[in-house]
Amino acid sequence: MAESNFWTRLFKKILKIILKNAGFSTRKPTHNQHVVPHEEGWAIKGEGNERYTGIYDTQKQAIEKAKDIALNYRSSVIIHGRDGMIRDRISYD
Numbered sequence: 856m857a858e859s860n861f862w863t864r865l866f867k868k869i870l871k872i873i874l875k876n877a878g879f880s881t882r883k884p885t886h887n888q889h890v891v892p893h894e895e896g897w898a899i900k901g902e903g904n905e906r907y908t909g910i911y912d913t914q915k916q917a918i919e920k921a922k923d924i925a926l927n928y929r930s931s932v933i934i935h936g937r938d939g940m941i942r943d944r945i946s947y948d
Contacts, residue, residue: 886928888921890914891935899924902933922947 887902897917899908901924908924911917914934921932926947934943 886925886930887933888925888930889933889935890917890921892937892939 885902888908889900889902891898891900893907893910895910896912897914898910899917899921900906901908909917909920911920918932918934922945925932925945929948931947932945933941934945936942
């Protein structure tokens, strides 16, 4: 039985490497919400998304909305400072 588990795990690892090299994502999608600086104030951007979820006048407003979204998805809010660097994280998972 132990030998069978070894081959199964090895097969999964090899398959994961092949899929990753072919450009497929092998991670579970996350629904983390990033609060980032925006030319019109502050924005929420879902992790991996190209478009903004919303744009707000203040960082506080953006954080509150991002918390609602993250709570719904049981994910995290990742808060960036004006310089773009991560300054805080709130996790709901």
